[in-house]
Amino acid sequence: MDSGHSKFWKFLPRIFKFRHLEFDSALQQMFWALVYPKRVYRYHQNRYELKGQMARDDPAFLLLLVLFLSLCVLLYSIWLSLHPRFFFLSLLWVVLGDCIGVGLAVASLLWLVSNNFLIRKSALKSPRVEWAYCFDVHLNAFLPLSLWIYGIQGLFFPLLFKSHWILVSLLTNTLWVCAVSYYVYTTFLGYASEALIAAVTHSTLFLSLSCSPALS
Numbered sequence: 001m002d003s004g005h006s007k008f009w010k011f012l013p014r015i016f017k018f019r020h021l022e023f024d025s026a027l028q029q030m031f032w033a034l035v036y037p038k039r040v041y042r043y044h045q046n047r048y049e050l051k052g053q054m055a056r057d058d059p060a061f062l063l064l065l066v067l068f069l070s071l072c073v074l075l076y077s078i079w080l081s082l083h084p085r086f087f088f089l090s091l092l093w094v095v096l097g098d099c100i101g102v103g104l105a106v107a108s109l110l111w112l113v114s115n116n117f118l119i120r121k122s123a124l125k126s127p128r129v130e131w132a133y134c135f136d137v138h139l140n141a142f143l144p145l146s147l148w149i150y151g152i153q154g155l156f157f158p159l160l161f162k163s164h165w166i167l168v169s170l171l172t173n174t175l176w177v178c179a180v181s182y183y184v185y186t187t188f189l190g191y192a193s194e195a196l197i198a199a200v201t202h203s204t205l206f207l208s209l210s211c212s213p214a215l216s
Contacts, residue, residue: 026060033140034147037186040140044133044190055132065143069094072150079157094150099142106187107134114191129191137190141183148179 032039
């Protein structure tokens with residue numbers, strides 16, 4: 001797709017070089033992604049000023065996110081007394097499907113939309129939004145969504161199994177609305193950076209586009 005796309009594939013071998021991964025920085029970014037997403041995108045902008053690219057070149061954030069999802073699936077499996085085979089199937093579905101698979105699709109779609117409709121050509125040395133950065137935006141937004149859906153919802157499991165179906169529907173739907181809303185908001189912040197997007201008038205178009213894949 002672009003140089004950012006190639007950089008994304010180059011950083012994958014670093015997954016196996018744990019001593020060189022910056023887990024402390026990744027944990028800090030995860031904290032800010034949950035409580036104050038704008039701070040995370042300041043990190044990306046600082047990276048661009050220092051290294052000429054917005055995307056991360058360290059897979060530590062992705063590894064920690066996969067670890068968090070694995071723990072959530074493990075807790076669900078223990079609570080539901082699932083067979084180990086179903087645990088691994090659920091883990092593959094959540095990690096490869098929900099997180100990475102959907103992320104690849106959303107990042108590719110919004111990469112195309114950003115570069116064709118939203119980019120401010122004069123704002124960047126290279127007038128392109130990196131595909132790898134689009135994937136990073138998805139990861140930044142998926143973390144709080146996964147916390148709502150896989151984490152907080154799991155805490156209410158005992159209540160859900162003992163409550164009336166109306167209360168169960170109300171609670172679960174509320175959690176999903178909060179999760180999707182935060183996903184769209186965090187994604188919007190990633191593309192609304194002044195270094196990338198041309199005008200506020202385009203924000204409405206982007207918000208509607210980003211909302212569609214998140215709800216699917």
